[in-house]
Amino acid sequence: MSVAKDSFHNDFSHEENIPGSEKDRAIIRAAYRQLLNSVKTTLEPADHKAIRQAFELAAEAHKTQRRKSGDPYILHPIEVANICVQEIGLGPTAIVCALLHDVVEDTDVTLAEVRAQFGTQVSMIVDGLTKLDSLHESESPQAENISKVLRAMVSDVRVVLIKMADRLQNLRTIKSMPPHKQLKIAAETSSIYTPLAHRLGLYKIKTEFQDACLKITHPVEYKDIAEKLSDTKRNRELYIEEFCEPISAWMDSVGIKGKVIGRPKSIYSIWNKIRQKQVAFEDIFDLFAIRIILDVPPEEEKSACWKAYTFVTDHFMPIPERVKDWISLPKSNGYESLHTTVIGPEGRFVEVQIRSERMDDIAERGFAAHWKYKGIKSISKLKHDVFENWLSQVRDSLENSMAGNAVDFLNEIQGNFFTEEVHVFTPSGEMRILPKGATALDFAFSIHSDLGKTCQAVKVNNKLVPISHVLQSGDQVEVIRNKNQKPADGWLKFVITTKARNRIRAALKEEQVKQAEYGKEILQRKLNAFKVTVEDNLEMLVKYFKFPNHLEFLSAVAHEQVDLKELKKFRADGPKLVEVTDKQVRPEVDLTEVFTPVDRKGSSQKLDIIINDQPGRLFQYSMATCCNPMPGDTIFAYTNTSNITKIHRSTCPNAQNLLTAYSHRVMKASWGNTVQTNFVADIIVMGVDTGPGVINALTDRLAMLGLNIRSFSISGEDGFFEGRIGLIVANLDQLNVAMRSLKELEWVSSVARLE
Ligand code: MN
DSSP states (O other), X not given: OHHXXXXXXXXXXXXXXXXXXXXXXXXXXXXXXXHHHHOOSOOOHHHHHHHHHHHHHHHHHXXXXXXXXXXXXXXXXXXXXXXXXXXXXXXXXXXXXXXXTTHHHHSSOOHHHHHHHHOHHHHHHHHHHSOOOTTSOOSOHXXXXXXXXXXXXXXXXXXXXXXXXXXXXXXXXXXXXXXXXHHXXXXXXXXXXXXXXXXXXXXXHHHHHHHXXXXXXXXXXXXXXXXXXXXXXXXHHHXXXXXXXXXXXXXXXXXXXXXXXXXXXXXXXHHHHHHHHTOXXXXXSOOEEEEEEEOOOGGGHHHXXXXXXXXXXXXXXXXXXXXXXXXXXXXXXXXOOEEEEEEOGGGOEEEEEEEEHHHHHHHHHTHHHHHHHHTOSOGGGOOSOHHHHHHHHHHHHHHHSOTTOHHHHHHHHHHHTSSOXXXXXXXXXXXXXXXXXXXXXXXXXXXXHHHHHXXXXXXXXXXXXXXXXXXXXXXXXXEEEOTTOOOOGGGGGTOOSHHHHHXXXXXXXXXXXHHHHHHHHHHHHHHGGGTOOHHHHHHHHHHHTTOSSHHXXXXXXXXXXSOGGGGGGEEEETTEEEXXXXXXXXXHHHHHHXXXXXXXXXXXXXXXXEETTEEGGGGTOEEOTTTOOOBTBOEEEEEOTTSOEEEEETTOTTHHHHHHHTGGGEXXXXXXXXXXXXXXXXXXXXXXXXXXXHHHHHHHHHHHTXXXXXXXXXXXXXXXXXXXXXXXXXXHHHHHHHHXXXXXXXXXXXXXXXX
């Protein structure tokens, strides 16, 4: 590294141009020097010049600003650049961008100035890192900013990597922030940055994110675990030493180079285990983890790893089914490793990770390390590459997502692109990769959109399952189609892939357009009495009946969900209808009560829900129709921009999005004393079609329990049926009893509540 330093000094003057007091200048200079020293490779003179210019520009621009801690602001961009170099492994362009990452957002420097001085690539990246103007009107500024970063990432992935470094630096210095800000940053980090770090393969950073967030959200538990870990440190080290000894000796004896190291488990992972398994710290068996890192040439990696595996499992008893082979089938984020858990001395569980140096580098540093081994700088050249594959999915989704709706996009991204994948198979043995959580219907759409649209039933591993069935790795999936099948609204609730969602939406839209045509005819027949046309009055009627647009209004007319008797309150004035104002102007409230479309669910409002520790009626809430909560469900309240409060189930598909993007509008809610009231629960029953008696048998069962059915539809093909039942129940217990009772029928293969 001294080579790199010396070569600059020949070309450039020693003194950087740093503003500020003598003391500040000394601190800033030291930080900048340390950054340059951390660059291990020799910098080209042009790169060094650009870095220095970026540093000087940023130092000047931020000169009057200070961090909450009191430090000169410029220390933050320098530290972010440092993280980019040391912890992510990025090069000179990223250093320049990291140094400049806050100038456009926080100072008078413009993007045009950055472009003029540093070129389009740098200005594009800096633009991606610049938050949208806070004056910018937006439903969820947070979602918009994230989606901006992701959009920029598609053209240059360094945008998101620098953003990660920025977030990490902020978390490391978060102590000086007020508590409520800390909580907000923690929530955003765990819902977006942590999964993104995971997806990009930045495991080290991901772990640090998790620990930092835990420290903010659960300070007591964090401290408790940290203390216990440090109390037991010496004992654990001795144990690990003892455990590793035979492995090292074996490596020496067979001449495989490498190292065996103890790996501390993160505080977060221990906390998570304590919480999930409901055990005490003292009872956690697998606090011990080691990693065997083999220094072997690429062509010997796989066999060397399996040799090490064989030795370890010959020596220590392996726990069955704990072997994970991500060498033969790497994770979609590029992760390669061989994991197993064995029983070590004293009966303790020890997790063993086996990998090569190269695999370890990729596992720790993700993306950046991955390119290093590909030996290619530009991502666009990579074909059939795990990351390129992923980026192209994100790109597709960006193109397909409706312009401007950042919240939808964010939701989509969270659902599809942060998650892991499952590998499933077609009946002919062809492998398909789907995001984890994908359902059988997603699978059908992934094969072909026609297959998806006409998907009637699905067999997984030769067993009939609902089309909402969540697939597991290794499943073999066969789609049973029915030419008369049509996509339904409810399908959107259980598909998670972009492709399926877009195709279903398009089909529903098509159907809605048809319905709207029909609705328009109905409406025109009514308007004939006034001798006016739909065209001349549509705008007004849509507003009057409080619909968001023409299409929804007209299709609601077609479905008889609009009370056209209301038209009696109008008279014609030329080509336009005007409202007959009798006596006084009606208050706004009346209109909504009278004219909202008939409540499809018919659920009663005579409920006692506690919202924010207050009686729910103060909020005039209603039950969300996306998830139909009923007593017994865990719920929360959400108030939208029009001040309408709805109660959602916490498992509602919309919940995560609402909680993340609009946390400020979410209130806690719980069930109070419920008076006798009814709820509609949609359930799906599937099974073997034994003939015409199926419907009777199902309804008889429900009648025996004294339950009423609100809607019932059934369809079947090839000897299978799928029934959808809208059941009226008083609470969750009653629903569970009903579902259990249906399941008892021997020809019923599954009963599920529609999420
Ligand atoms: Mn920053």
